[in-house]
Amino acid sequence: MKNSKILAISLMAILVVGSSCKKDDVDNTPPAIVLGEPANEDSLTIGEEVHFECDFSDDVELKSYKVDIHFNDGHTHNKSAETFGEEGHPWTLEQSWDFEAGLKNSHIHHHEIVVPDSVVGELGVLEPVLRGEYHFGVYCTDVAGNESHVYIDVIL
Amino acid sequence: MLGFFIIQLIIMKLLFLLVIFFPILVWGQAEFRVSGTVSDEQGNNLPGCHVHFGEVCAVTDNQGFFELTKFRKGTYTFSFTFMGFQKLDTSIQLNQNILLKIVLKPDSRQLGEIAVQASGFDTTGSKSNEIIHSRFILENLTGTFVKSLERLPGVNTMDVGANVSKPVIRGMGFNRVVVAENGIKQESQQWGADHGLEMDPFSVESAEVVKGASAIEFGSDAMGGVIQVVNNKVPANKKLSGDLSLLAKSVNQAAGGSLLFQQRNNRFFYKLRTSFLDFGDYHLPADTIVYLTQKIPIYNQQLKNSAGNEYDLNGQFGFIYPGFKTVVSVSNVNQKSGFFPGAHGIPDLLKVADDGNRRNVESPFQQVNHFKITNNTKSYLPYGTFFFDIGYQKNHRQEWSQFHSHYPGQQPPEVYPDLELDFQLQTYTLNSKVEITNVSHHLISGGIQNQWIDNRVGGYNFFLPEYQRLVSGIFAKDEWKLNEKSKLFLGIRFDVGWYHGSPFFDSLLYQYVLMLPNRDAAQADYYAQRSHPVDRRFPGFSWHIGFTRQFWKNGMLRMNLGKAFRVPTAVELGANGVHHGSYRFEVGDASLENEEGYYADLNLEYHHETWYASLSSYGYYFTNYLYLQPTGELNHPIPDAGGMYYYRQSRAWLSGVEASVSKTFFKHCTCEANLELPYNYLLNNKGILTYGIPFSPSVNGFWEVKYKPCAFISMSVNGKWALEKDRSRGQGEMVTPGYAVFGASAVVDAKLWNQPFQCVLQVQNLFGTKYYNSMSYYRKLDIPELGRNIQVTIKIPFLF
Incomplete structure (x- = not known):
């Protein structure tokens, strides 16, 4: 009898502990990125502005986006990237922009990214930008911290 | 006197266990006496043998005689323990005085199996546990020890490919689970998602998986549970014995084996074991994966560069004396395994092209060497037992990846140009404990534990700072027998942790940031300061109240309430930069406090003839659960990384239900089902559940x-399933679809030319289903779990 009581209480306790409490709806949906320009395998001209066109959208609120351009060399384990046999220094760009507060959708179109003719090399002197295949990445985050990315290859 | 003791221990043959009762009738007495003698199989009396019944412990005298009085009518369970012999449990119905003649069988490698069968319950602790014996490991062996535990309810694994796994108990992994070998806590790189557990799966003789916090016994980190591995059992006397195990797997063309020699000559014994495993790239049921929106081909459905190998050596030397045992163990585990290059950084189709060689390990890869030397000493004193454990371990982990991986346009270092990361973690452990057994109704123990950790780093990249940490703890606990059926467990522990983290300035990163347009020297300085000096003290306090009660005839109720804690890791305190393995920019916080959690759990277990059922529920309330929070900040100069993540502390609720049922039908057919329902969420300031806890399992x-028509063969079909992980996922975690996979196995125990052997045939993922494990390292890279695997394990024990 006493055992049965203990059992019944224990079973109830199991149900209570395992049952759900009040749960908030949280934003776990990353933003969407539709990259219009440049397109995969497009050529970018050295010394000129990049025509950048991209649509961002999120179910709650967009926060920031970032463009990450770097030479496709760092991640290869043989000399597979085409360097067109030229001398030069790889160019890298890491630039981020914040969206205006409260935006759910945004169409971005600008020419703020400029491919330079030359960059500062290791010895502190200007060197021409190395031609070849570059990674062009676009990152986007929402206010909750969810993020998404798109990567394409571009030729300089 | 000395010679006399030695004679007691000399055992010439291995015989079967014998218990003979000689009832003596005494009339007209309400209280009964239990007395008897304890001897070995040769009839030599065993003085100093411990006779336990519940809380009482008697010790046999010089003639091996013992006497216990004042028993009332009823059934009592007695256990007999003597170092070097198997523990004997026996249940006796008392309605008269009784004289027992106890014969103990020498301790041998079969001990694990017998200990489990001896009594229905392990009544020694209040926590829900699973005892794993050598047979279970043989039947479930998959290449790593942890992976073979996955079928247990409440136990999951985090994997990197086929040969790297680490345990998750009750939804907690990393530094929230303790793995101890012979009582010494294993220290490796458990904080990171791409590191496994360096332990020879063949060397595990038995193991205990404790579910629930065990802070009193282990201090910091033992929040989700503890896996205690034992491999210092005493072998059979005189003869040279051992076993040869062989393993072959189809999924990654793995070939492995292990050879053990062991011998005991009365007071001394030794064991020597060597194991190896060599495996190729593993098969996965996918032709392409999608990573960072790019389609990456998987040539021949083999994950390139997932090959590897493992070489292990174990040696052990033991000395046994009546009432005293000391064992020195030395082991070295060396593992090398490749990382899939297509998803190491930015996807690149050229890197995943088939190189025509399935077994080569190329860059990037990791190499780990874990060396360990430990000593376990146990001494039986008249009033109790004294334990002394001392250990040194060195975990040396290297990650090799061609230079230029991260910051383009730089020259590699002159020495080891491709050594990206190098961690040398040295751990010194010194534990001592006393168990007092001669206090009626109480088993009191107390002890001191000390652990000194020294971490050194190298390589051209940086992730973890150099640090030193000392954690010292003092504990006391009592197991109080309230009555025949109930026990109360009380425990208290104080710890103090001292942490010193060294600063690190990444000059490569400094140059790189400086070179970028729109970044200045101050910013370069900020990002290049990968870690700041940290000097902290972390006091910790834990307590535990447990209660067990037997109900009906074969039921057991266990309840626990307590508090556990964890000292923050070096990464959590000092990270500032991109985690090489996850490509996340992680920022630590030197002001973090100990993670503290209050827990309550309840377990009901019931055996009845062919039935077995167990139901557990648990809940943890954390006041400051440590987790990595994404912020969406993108304004940093580090390539290949998205938003910044910060180590933060939040209130959290982790709970769940575990159920297990098994029933044997018609004597030959056993059906078993296990279920885990986790419910793990962070709590906001208002106490409302928000995001899920990262790296916790979904309902599974x-x-x-199993059909066992006769003693020497058994066949089974099995299945593993999990529901979709969506609502309960952590912030930034991907949705993982549910799955169901099937398996089959056959076990044969046979003899060939008088030589017994065991053969296990297993098929895992029978239908080659493509599925994902939400906790695996490769999940976020869209790499599914392993394809169909057919595997054969053969174990041949021998005796010369």
């Missing part, structure tokens, strides 16, 4: 139908 289960 395991079932098996």
Whole structure:
């Protein structure tokens, strides 16, 4: 009898502990990125502005986006990237922009990214930008911290 | 006197266990006496043998005689323990005085199996546990020890490919689970998602998986549970014995084996074991994966560069004396395994092209060497038992990846140009404990534990700072027998941790940031300061109240309430930069406090003839659960990384239900089903559940139908399933679809030319289903779990 009581209480306790409490709806949906320009395998001209066109959208609120351009060399384990046999220094760009507060959708179109003719090399002197295949990445985050990315290859 | 003791221990043959009762009738007495003698199989009396019944412990005298009085009518369970012999449990119905003649069988490698069968319950602790014996490991062996535990309810694994796994108990992994070998806590790189557990799967003789916090016994980190591995059992006397195990797997063309020699000559014994495993790239049921929106081909459905190998050596030397045992163990585990290059950084189709060689390990890869030397000493004193454990371990982990991986346009270092990361973690452990057994109704123990950690780093990249940490703890606990059926467990522990983290300035990163347009020297300085000096003290306090009660005839109720804690890791305190393995920019916080959690759990277990059922529920309330929070900040100069993540502390609620049922039908057919229902969320300031806890499992289960027509063969079909992980996922975690996979196995125990052997045939993922494990390292890279695997394990024990 006493055992049965203990059992019944224990079973109830199991149900209570395992049952759900009040749960908030949280934003776990990353933003969407539709990259219009440049397109995969497009050529970018050295010394000129990049025509950048991209649509961002999120179910709650967009926060920031970032463009990450770097030479496709760092991640290869043989000399597979085409360097067109030229001398030069790889160019890298890491630039981020914040969206205006409260935006759910945004169409971005600008020419703020400029491919330079030359960059500062290791010895502190200007060197021409190395031609070849570059990674062009676009990152986007929402206010909750969810993020998404798109990567394409571009030729300089 | 000395010679006399030695004679007691000389055992010439291995015989079967014998218990003979000689009832003596005494009339007209309400209280009964239990007395008897304890001897070995040769009839030599064993003085100093411990006779336990519940809380009382008697010790046999010089003639091996013992006497216990004042028993009332009823059934009592007695256990007999003597170092070097198997523990004997026996249940006796008392309605008269009784004289027992106890014969103990020498301790041998079969001990694990017998200990489990001896009594229905392990009544020694209040926590829900699973005892794993050598047979279970043989039947479930998959290449790593942890992976073979996956079928247990409440136990999951985090994997990197086929040969790297680490345990998750009750939704907690990393530094929230303790793995101890012979009582010494294993220290490796458990904080990171791409590191496994360096332990020879063949060397595990038995193990205990404790579910629930065990802070009193282990201090910091033992929040989700503890896996205690034992491999210092005393072998059979005189003869040279051992076993040869062989393993072959189809999924990655793995070939492995292990050879053990062991011998005991009365007071001394030794064991020597060597194991190896060599495996190729593993098969996965996918032709392409999608990573960072790019389609990456998987040539021949083999994950390139997932090959590897493992070489292990174990040696052990033991000395046994009546009432005293000391064992020195030395082991070295060396593992090398490749990382899939297509998803190491930015996707690149050229890197995943088939190189025509399935077994080569190329860059990037990791190499780990874990060396360990430990000593376990146990001494039986008249009033109790004294334990002394001392250990040194060195975990040396290297990650090799061609230079230029991260910051383009730089020259590699002159020495080891491709050594990206190098961690040398040295751990010194010194534990001592006393168990007092001669206090009626109480088993009191107390002890001191000390652990000194020294971490050194190298390589051209940086992730973890150099640090030193000392954690010292003092504990006391009592196991109080309230009555025949109930026990109360009380425990208290104080710890103090001292942490010193060294600063690190990444000059490569400094140059790189400086070179960028729109970044200045101050910013370069900020990002290049990868870690700041940290000097902290972390006091910790834990307590535990447990209660067990037997109900009906074969039921057991266990309850626990307590508090556990964890000292923050070096990464959590000092990270500032991109985690090489996850490509996340992580920022630590030197002001973090100990993670503290209050827990309550309840377990009901019931055996009845062919039935077995167990139901557990648990809940943890954390006041400051440590986790990595994404912020969406993108304004940093580090390539290949998205938003910044910060180590933060939040209130959290982790709970769940575990159920297990098994029933044997018609004597030959056993059906088993296990279920785990986790419910793990962070709590906001208002106490409302928000995001899920990262790296915790979704609702999952395991079932098996086993048919054993005769003693030497058994066959089974089994399945593993999990529900979709969406609502309960952590912030930034991907949705992982549910799955159901099937398996089959056959076990044969046979003899060939008088030589017994065991053969296990297993098929895992029978239908080659493409599925994902939400906790695996490769999940976020869209790499599914392993394809169909057919595997053969053969174990040949021998005796010369």
